[in-house]
Amino acid sequence: MQRLPFFLALICTVFNLEFGFSQKPIFIVDSTAINPWTKRPFENNPENFQFAIVTDRTGGHRNGVFEKAVEKLNKLHPEFVMCVGDLIEGYSKDQKEIDRQWAEWDDILGKLKMRFFALPGNHDISNEVMRKVWLERYGKAWYHFVYKGVLFIAMDSNDGDGLSISRSQIDYVKKAIADNPQVRWTMLYMHHPVWNYKDFNGFNEIEAALQSRPYTVLAGHNHQYLKTQRNNRNYYILASTGGGSQLRGPRFQEFDHVTWVTFTDEGPELVNLALSGIHNDDIVDDAGLAKAKAMLDAVNFKPQLLKIDARRAQVLVNIQNSGLDTLYFEGHLYHHHQLSSNQGKFKLKIAPQSNHQLNFEVSTIGNATFDKAAPLELDWQMSLPSPFMEAPYHLEGTLPIIVDFTPPSPAVEERSIFLTTKTIELKQPQTGLSMRYTLDGTEPSLNSKTYQAPITISNTTTLKVRYFNTKNGAASNTWQQVYRKVTLLEPVTMPTAKPGMAYRFYEGKFQTLPNFKTLTPLRTGTVQDFNVELLAGSRINHYAIVYEGFVDIPADDLYYFYTRSDEGSKLYIHDQLVVDNDGSHEERARGGDIALKKGLHPFRVEYFEGFEGQSLFVGYSGGDGKRKPFIGLPLMSK
Template identity: 35%
Template sequence: MLQLHFWHKARLFSFKAIIGFLFLVLLFKVSIAQQIPTGKFPVTHLRFNEDTSKLQFAIISDIWGGNRPGVFEDAIEKLELLQPQFVISVGDLIDGKTYDPKLIKRQWDEFDAAIKPLEMPFFYVPGNHDIGNAIMEAEWRKRMGSPYYHFVYKNVLFLCINTEDGGKGGIKDEQVSYFKKVITENTNVRWTFLFMHRPVWQGNGDKQEGYENIERLLSGRNYFLFSGHHHTYLSVTKNGNKHFVLGSTGGGSDLRGEKFGEFDHITLVTLTRGEPKVVNLKLDGIIKEDIVNEQTHPITETLIEQNWFVPIAFVADHQMEKSIGAEIAFKNPTNYPLEITGDWGIIDSNYQIIPKEIKVTIPPQTEMIQKINILKKDNSTIDLATLPFLDISLTGKYIYNKTIYSIAASKKLLFSWKLIPPAKENETNNPYLYHDRDTSGMIYLKDPEYLSGPWYWSGAADGLMRFKMVKEDNFLYVLAIVNDDQWVNDKDPAKDILYLHLEDPNRVKHVISLSPWDDKFSIDGKGSIRANDIGFRKFFTDDLLMMEFKIPIEKVLKNDNTLRMNIGFRDQDNTPEKWVSTLFWKPLWGSKFDYKNSGTFILK
């Protein structure tokens, strides 16, 4: 493995000393020649920048995961101005998300072209976008050799760890054994630096995806660890050593500023004597290395995640209600007071909300429920069908060390009621709903309550789903119609898929799934609903997909005459890239967005 050493003598007083120095230089060159590994190695070249006797290198963070064009290119220009001795990454250098070898190669070719202007070496460290599957790992190994490695430079040990072992995540035993040998053989280095993509070190105990086995080997050693992945900066001390999660260098970010750890930057590390100096260089400024630390991180995380503000969806027993008594939950998980201000928004001029606005301080480690009442100004009945949701915008604010941390949050307060399926009409004696493509009474998923991959779904023109449920004697019929601009039938799971979620009378969840090309559906669940209980028919053309399910009422009806259902569609697109988004009518059951009685129907 590569070992680089440099000896410097300030003065040479004799011919003997000169000869000795030249011998050392020759030995140095031989040492390099003998210890460079054969085959592929994850570095562009080994012409290290030796303009200074001190150790100084730069780190770039995530480029992909919502890439913003031009930012990384600007960083490359700034690196050339800074002239560090070398540059190293913490992963997510390409978009990835594909099994296509040609596309993988093209992405790497584009990245390599982007870093070509760098005069100094560039060390690659893989992220989940770089090695997202076995095919991507094979391309990495073909181009660059092992995705994990080490080197010693100026008597400093550098450990480059692959948190995506096998393209599946984690650090396997083979990699742990490699670093055990490396660490054992390099006990006299003056410092150790670790680099990885996902901050698996944030786990507890033995829940660090294999890194705990490397962490134990570092006991008693001076080291710093750098990671990425979250696009949100953090500096903490663990086991007496500094651990960093870097921000972004062009990857997706709301860029709410240094105080929240959301900024594009280059990290510059300098080691002379004593502890290394770490500074974050914004592309337009300089940021202190502890800008988000153990004290401020709970504040910034709370405001960014917006979990301090949760409207509780209102589900009425009936469509027509005299008033709506809704609740908003506030939660302050930090050790500092949280001030909340704002109003509830306006539905229209016919409604009033009591109270009209809010200004409240939530003490540390406290939760609170705020009740609001919505009613018509003329006291007439409210039709919930005309009132789908209320947009609420509130501002959360903390003050720490005289610095104000404030972010506005917007969320929807949802209104619904327990739906009553209409009776099925059989005027043509056709057992299926869609014989005449009857779409009356359908619910359209133009504004789905659950949407994963929202940046990959451009609205109804990209993919539109609608459905309805009707009842007939002992059966329920669920008809779903999907329009999609691209029908994709690649290898699992890269295909379009329809999902139907049902609960049995004991509230056990069952998931029905099938693609437009499947003749049979699969059902996953440990309850009482079986595949042969459900009738199924589909109709599939170039412009639409129709699927109908015939469900025995006894298999889903609870003692209170209610049943629960959710329906969704996985929209796979392959042009111009492989993109996927998933839309559901209601939040996924059991998720943090789920709410009581979502997707509930009542039978009379």
């Protein structure tokens, strides 16, 4: 039979496909014994599919980054796009502002050409007003679907009390898993990496329901990438797609990317399409994280200055390499108008599991004095070799060396109160120095005791420490700490106490906690928890709350209490200030210690909200050292 011309055969094949006469892929060739292509089959398994995942856009978002990701996704043509939340900046109860932010998001997302699956991050649902808006827009905050035999579960990690998952959501997810026993894989998405949080959040129940099947878990929130193994499964924390980041590079977990997933018979294969390149899914795994951490620890410089005399000082900068790879350091001092140095350039090779020290002298110039000298500035670079074309391990920066002879705290443990005896362990932050100390209140000298082993005390004691260079007589200023022997505070008797806490709510523009005795509360009542948002109602800024009650302490012990708040807070027990977390600031934690006997003890928590963000969490730990929610203790009010 005469062979059809190539173009005619192609037309016939297309005709057959168009009208259903053939379902075979088009590949027409004038076959010969030898061909310039391999015998591998075409990658066209209809069960395989590809989709993309975007991560945090907000949380200090950088304009234009997410928009660039949308442009590139449109050129890559994934079958659909998933996300791990933080789509808008949020943290508002103003309906107009919330609508404006969602309108901005709609404009960005409207340019994406394929289907998008949303789930909420803490910036998307940060209060009940925003939850209501989310549900009006999207109908649900958690859901599941099956695509080509793969079960996708999107979760809301803002549900429940704090970073937890409500009972109804846990039951929903467990049912979705049970109802789909034959799927070839399960993909679980959420915003917070809840498996890393110490407090119970219900996620262990979901992991137990998944244990007999293959699955993968993905989250965001941290803006730092990490692939790790848990329960012999892959767990991923994605970095950023425009969210706030120092962008120190993929090796250091900080880069803008979308994650590209190809589903094969063996499961999902992930690569990270950095907006500036492509990185494998293990760009930061446990081994890579150890390398990066060792390097980050090495550049956590803590300079120490020792005074030789009125015009000369010694500068020490210890560089510790705790990793398994050799680090390479280069640096140079910038010109200084008040100080001159005997060495300006440095080049070090720091072996694994070792440390090296920058050690140089500076002298005052002319009439300059150390107490008025501007900081020295050290320009530095740190790196370790990387294979060709792989993302390098490289950091650089400028270290300001403040002319201050006061040493950092050498104490290993910060707790400064004790009941019977106290063992004090000190750690020398710089090598090559002699640590001298006194316990009688006098200033340490070269004739004082040399620290060689932990110190045990049994009474209230003032510990003073100085560092000395015995070769040139250079010395630091004095560091001191008072260690107080305390007695357990007696409980109170409250026969008529009932569950809950009394509260007083105030309005006003505060920069620090006010004197509440001079203010009149707007309203009062009783509550069961520290949900400041619930008490504030529609108000999101400029208010304060005082909580009072009695906490039921389970055993005689030293207790550590802490508050994590945005903005300021203080905690008193028996009118004694235990935690001072005052001031206008973003969410942060501060703590303090107190000795309590078993039983009821009066407490007071003061809190104020200035603007942008409102949160208050109170926790404690006892002799076991485990931090727990304060609300986990029985709380009582009159």
